[in-house]
Amino acid sequence: MLDADTLSILTESAKYDVSCSSSGSKRANGKGGLGNASVGGICHSFTPDGRCISLLKILMSNECVYDCAYCPNRLSSNVKRASITPDEICNLTINFYKRNYIEGLFLSSAVSGSPNRTMELLTETAIKLRKQYNFNGYIHIKGIPHADEALALKAARYADRMSYNIELPSERSLKLLAPQKTKDSLVSPMKRLRAAILCDRENAARRGALLPAGQTTQMIIGASPESDGQILRLTEYLYRHMGLKRVYYSSYIPVVRSPLLPSVPAGLLREHRLYQADWLIRFYGFDVNELCGEGENLDTDLDPKCAWALKNMHLFPVEINSAPPEMLLRVPGIGAKGAYKITEARRFCRLDFDNLSKMHIVLKRAKHFITCKGKFYGAEGNAARAALLIAGRSDSGECNQQLSLFSDRENAVSALTGEL
């Protein structure tokens, strides 16, 4: 039986993995089996940092042969080491699942021994869980760089989702901070899995057998000098060309002291803005060029959609009763749900501001960009609008405090140039 200290060590080591979603798969339960996957995902608890717990997030081992500068489990780090066996993990997963604590397993590992040996262990655990323990809940497996691609393909047959973390937004930073990982060792298996998934989806007979919830990845923000523009361009490439389901950003926290790394955290606001832009790219039909120039950073005072709208006032205001849905989606303050409500409601009667507020469309930002039956209640002139929007910001407070610590770009640059 697994003891509490081992669990604690291996969870502490896994907690910086952001991904905890259990969505995208609708795996059914089999005869005599336990568990299924819910396509929308289910959150089972929330920790005091505001994140959800959906999966049992754990490392098989935190004994690592790699020495990535940012990682608390790197070879030269002085942390407690532990590892557990596939059976211990299966047992824990089944028992947590039965009590409805979790939706499934997110299994990762430090590279202990060789990459191939590590990947084999992860795959063995997934197979054991599916075949021996007859578990049909959600399984997310982390891909190990430099492991044999055949092993990754084998794991993909049993997992719902796999992820290779690209860790840093450029090859140069990767070389500096994670010298044993190469861009190729991360991107090549992702491409290979992408091809396998595409082939699987085309083959209707066994559709969805391979990684039904696709692939995700994660990168650290603020440990290296890349701009938001570069990060978002990479993100867009990953979504549009690699078919990724999610790109996660993890705002840098200095858990490790190193001359290569900035000594202050990157701040939650930057991470927040990146996620906002990420959503605009995926669900709102925005192109990265509209949001952020190549070497630029996102506006910290305004959310990316507001910033875009203020730069493109020639498109506004739009008339609520006639604007096409794709234009409604571009109005600051109106989201997918709001746009849907408006397009449905206006088929039956013409809408005014009173209707909108009764429908719980938030007008605080939107009023500067819309007219209802020709009436406009927003501020005149861009300067006035921007001032009002910044003053009325809802995400001040906690994020703002981090702002003073934020932007350690120069430090990071000097760290980079000093080394190279």
Add this chain to the structure above:
Amino acid sequence: MKIFLTDGTTTGFYTAVFDSYRENGAVITSRKNMQLAFDTEIVNVAADAEKATRVRNKLDKLDRYAAGDVDLALRSDDSLKEQTSFEYIKLIVKSGRAVRRQLSVPAVIEMSEIIGRVTGELHKMKGFLRFMETESGALYAPYAPDNDITDLIAPHFKARFGQQRFAVHDVKRKKAALCDGKTWFMAEVGDADIYISEYEKIFEDLWRKYYVSVNIGERPHEKQMKGYMPVRYWKFLPEKNGFYDDKT
């Protein structure tokens, strides 16, 4: 003004709709402790299957999903659930067709909000329900949801658990969904005598340990945690509050 007081059942509600339909400004409720105006007349509605069927048939003809909407709304703990459903039905009859897409009409907005709170809690409880293993190997989950959702949540766990025996117990409404591994059914259950397995404490402690370990202390955001996981649900979550700590 007339207030039609129902027994809280669906049949009672449809009977009240039948009885009050021609009355001007009639109110339907199942609440016993309403504030009464000076000129209020209270009509006690006796559930009548025949009247209820006639209303249902009419409703089904106009919008075959409306009865499903009403069923969800009547599960709510909202004190206006009957009146809101009544207004919604009146609007359907007046329009002669489904109205759920007329999203700017107040009756539709109110109805969809009540339904949203019921289905929202249903989804949340799929995550927040906590089972305990009993000595005989069955799983037992007590909870106290705001809305009456036990028979809606049972199929979700039936699909997951396969042949596993389990019980979902709404301790507030004293009812439970019981599953013997093949089929599940609803039953009235007051206090349950549960003998918890000796392993239960081990896994509960492991889960608490996991909960503490997976948190990133450098990024506190309690407000968000409480927003997603309201404090009133914590009573049944071992990671927030040991439900049977004192018993073991």
